[in-house]
Amino acid sequence: MAEPHGSTASGQGAPAGAGTGGGTATASALLEVQGLTTSYGPVRALDGVSLRAEAGRITAVLGANGAGKTTLLRTISGLVRPTSGQVLLDGQDITRAPVEAMVHKGMAHVPEGRGVIAELTVDENLRVGSLFRGKVGREEFDRVYDLFPRIAERRENPAHTLSGGERQMLVIGRALLARPRVLLLDEPSLGLAPRIVAQIFGLVRQLVDSENLSVLLVEQNARSALSVADTGVVLNLGRVVVTDDARTLAADEDLRHAYLGF
Numbered sequence: 001m002a003e004p005h006g007s008t009a010s011g012q013g014a015p016a017g018a019g020t021g022g023g024t025a026t027a028s029a030l031l032e033v034q035g036l037t038t039s040y041g042p043v044r045a046l047d048g049v050s051l052r053a054e055a056g057r058i059t060a061v062l063g064a065n066g067a068g069k070t071t072l073l074r075t076i077s078g079l080v081r082p083t084s085g086q087v088l089l090d091g092q093d094i095t096r097a098p099v100e101a102m103v104h105k106g107m108a109h110v111p112e113g114r115g116v117i118a119e120l121t122v123d124e125n126l127r128v129g130s131l132f133r134g135k136v137g138r139e140e141f142d143r144v145y146d147l148f149p150r151i152a153e154r155r156e157n158p159a160h161t162l163s164g165g166e167r168q169m170l171v172i173g174r175a176l177l178a179r180p181r182v183l184l185l186d187e188p189s190l191g192l193a194p195r196i197v198a199q200i201f202g203l204v205r206q207l208v209d210s211e212n213l214s215v216l217l218v219e220q221n222a223r224s225a226l227s228v229a230d231t232g233v234v235l236n237l238g239r240v241v242v243t244d245d246a247r248t249l250a251a252d253e254d255l256r257h258a259y260l261g262f
């Protein structure tokens with residue numbers, strides 16, 4: 001395992017201007033989850049999960065059905081409340097902040113299922129994503145359209161006429177209009193052809209690199225996710241099995257067979 005694509009992995013290569021000015025060598029992660037435990041009645045879906053997600057990085061969260069991936073994202077974004085543990089954004093405890101406050105602080109969640117308002121056009125769906133922000137400049141919509149030209153071509157079409165891949169681009173675009181610093185993506189590849197998955201993951205990578213965004217990418221499709229991610233976190237039955245550099249995880253045959261299904 002040499003180094004197929006340079007220094008995208010953790011370590012150095014912080015983008016110029018990323019410094020916050022002062023002092024500490026070990027910068028805290030943009031998003032930090034500490035000992036998160038979430039239960040649905042008697043079912044403990046998350047059991048003491050800790051992870052860090054850095055700006056300018058894709059952190060893949062992998063695991064089989066029922067591992068707790070969706071629960072992790074829903075707990076981070078405040079849709080369900082943990083019984084213990086903390087979620088820190090920029091070092092600030094947001095664990096029990098109202099969902100709107102989390103959105104304002106820069107958290108955007110794209111849930112599984114690609115929910116759009118079917119009767120509204122692509123453009124109207126995007127505008128819905130920006131509603132709570134007050135006035136959003138045309139250039140911000142154009143930025144989303146530049147990133148996803150397939151969506152731009154279909155901006156006047158009702159959302160129900162989009163393909164699965166286009167719909168996924170639309171929901172990601174809609175989330176971007178909230179100007180997030182952390183983007184939570186739940187199974188964006190589900191049911192899409194490999195070529196479309198590669199295209200969407202490539203666009204996410206481009207976005208992360210150009211905007212210094214932090215993406216938490218939840219996937220059952222571990223092979224594809226690890227090919228684009230910097231770091232991987234493997235969940236099993238609500239617990240973290242291992243956290244490591246994405247390439248190291250992808251090269252670990254025993255781990256792949258035991259938990260990642262490839």
Ligand SMILES: Nc1ncnc2c1ncn2[C@@H]1O[C@H](COP(=O)(O)OP(=O)(O)OP(=O)(O)O)[C@@H](O)[C@H]1O
Pocket residue numbers: 040043044045063064065066067068069070071072220
């Ligand atoms: N609303 C709920 N009420 C009760 N139990 C739930 C609820 N949502 C999830 N669970 C349970 O919590 C556990 C974790 O589910 P979760 O949806 O987080 O897993 P997942 O890793 O996202 O799975 P998948 O890959 O199938 O999407 C499972 O045992 C599931 O049955």
Ligand SMILES: [Mg+2]
Pocket residue numbers: 069070071112187
């Ligand atoms: Mg899920």
